Amino acid sequence: MIFDIEVNNKIIKAKKGETILSALSRNGIKVPTLCYMEELAPSGACRICVVEVEGQPNLVPSCAQPVEEWMRIKTHSPKVIKARKTIVELLLSNHPDDCLYCERNGNCELQKLAVELNVLERRISGQKGKQKADRSGSSMVRDPKKCILCGRCVRVCEEIIGVSAIDFIKRGNHCEITPSFQKGINLSSCINCGQCIMCCPTGALYERDHLPEIIDSLNNPAKHVIIQYSPTISVTLAEEFGVKSGKDINGMINAALRKIGFNKVFDSSFGADINTIEVANELVNRIKTNQNLPMFNSCCPAWVKYIEQTHSHLIENLATVKSPQQIMGKLIKGYYAETFNISANDIYTVSVMPCIAKKFEAQREEMTHKGITDVDAVLTTRELARLIRLYGIDIMNIESELADTILGTRSSAGKLFAVSGGVAEAVIRTSFNLLTGKDLVNFKIIELRSINKGRKEFKIKAGDYEIGVAVVSDMINAEKILNEIKNGRNDIQFIEVMACPGGCVNGGGQPIPSRKEDIKARIKAIYDVDDKESIKFAHKNPQLNELYKNYLGNPCDENCTTILHTSFNKRDVLL
Amino acid sequence: MKSKIDEIIEKQNNTDRSDLLDVLQEIQVIEGYLSEEAIIKTSQYFKLASAKIYGIASFYDHFKFVPQGRFHIKVCNGTACHLANTSNLRKEFEKILKIQHGQCTRDGMFSIEYVPCMGACGISSVISINEEYYSSVKPSDVKDMLENLRNTDDRID
């Protein structure tokens, strides 16, 4: 039902059942929020969204209060503005005030609110927090001094990721958000998805910085520095430079990275193609022998850690294939080094990922052999933007260049790894070929492309077999499907899980904010690549086939296994 | 061997969250505090994250996360006692025992806690030691008091 309400002396339309906030924002009236999260039930904790409703003695939180027909609302009356300003002043009263040195300087919701509400002096001073930043994690830093207790990280971790690695402790002015038992995040059940960073309004949560090491290596003439970037980076980096979401700047990234001084620039989508070939072969083998099914993707390091710590009895179900990042790292320090006769010790490999869990993955023990680490440093999209600015490169105005070959050309299937459902789509394209000897005519798997669903399913007949595929993003949905499998469901052979909602395009290393419309635009840009490019199957990638012929041997054979596969182990964490 | 914590948890018959505080309370009565082990076991039983249980428990001052001493001293921090200068009393305890609120001496003998009004304002300053109450305590009493307690410790180590 639609009815009229009066807002700021004008009539607007409201829908029955929606909140005041939703009616306001649909009508273009902006009210600030802090604790509010679009997809989740309102918590009403911060009160910054208060409005005046005629006849009500107190201001009401617009994010939580349902709109009603009789309402006459004032969104910016003196009383409202005073209340909001006081809230911000209170939030600032114990804030460290080191904005100039803060990770989120210029992109901080608290800073923005202070500006909007014209806070020009410190009217209220409180005791500053003395907590030390938690630098124990390999992916993330937590700085509780900057936390304003909006609770968004706690909610994302519990209600979307389903992990609950962090929570509020104590109360009143002792209240804090910490991992279990106030220990380091490294001992907690955190899977490094980074979704808490994505929703943190301030600089209380951020990725572990790898920039200084990279710059040192770039400055070291003895080092041969190679960079690879994930399939998603090309469609998200532009946003960091103020361009509308969804613009693909692949070629400009290549050029910018060369200008910075990287000796070689590779597209990790090539690694994604190899990952596809290996996973498809492994899947087909498992289907034929009916072993360790359903098989899970192993390219999302957050999901892998989740299985290792929470469902260690299912480790066997994970594909044993390394992620594209690690495959590239390994090939750079192996194949590439041999081909160009450079010692692996002199090569420094950097990857740019949309993800902070990739920082954790690169440091896994299994990814270092004989003192050689396959991937030395990992940058997020945000950090790459910083590096580009630091080197004074006007990325939006340079000529496009191609990525380096040898580990460079890709199919568009590799590019699909960026989106939820894309890994499954790429793997099915190749598995179908393995099982039937033919290529799928309808290679676009529409069922796996729906943007709004956290859970998708699809079945396909391939020769004598039927492959059931389930795709999950928003980790919390993974638990549901695992439960169904436990209860006897056996029509699913492949499960693709990406911890982040929507997949890597919305990873924990992407531009902040990543709004829904941005994510949609990014996904569309990825599918556009799939539409436009000529090679749509990983197994049709000519450079890849050459590599298999000359160096790797047959997929999943001994040589491939040593180079491209890995193992996973049970992990003890504070669940 | 089954621990006391296991026994408490096993006799529960539903995993409804509303029973959580009861279980924690029962464990604290038996163990004197909530150990990590206790919280982890409770979290497994209720299928909640340990971070969550720790968060809930730490909301209440009632729950302790470090073991208490053989003599647990509570010093009243209510208004009347405060006016009767309990802060000097506190300082005296802290000086002699070298511990602060919520801590326990290394030998496990004494722990100390400051609590809200104990309801005996007329005889302030009030303290309690293992639930036995003492009235009109002065800082100068503290040293002897602790000495006496130490002598009554009948544990055979």
Ligand code: SF4
């Ligand atoms: S990184 Fe992910 S799992 Fe870790 S605390 Fe943040 S939201 Fe939770």
Ligand code: FES
């Ligand atoms: S945004 Fe409404 S109470 Fe926080």
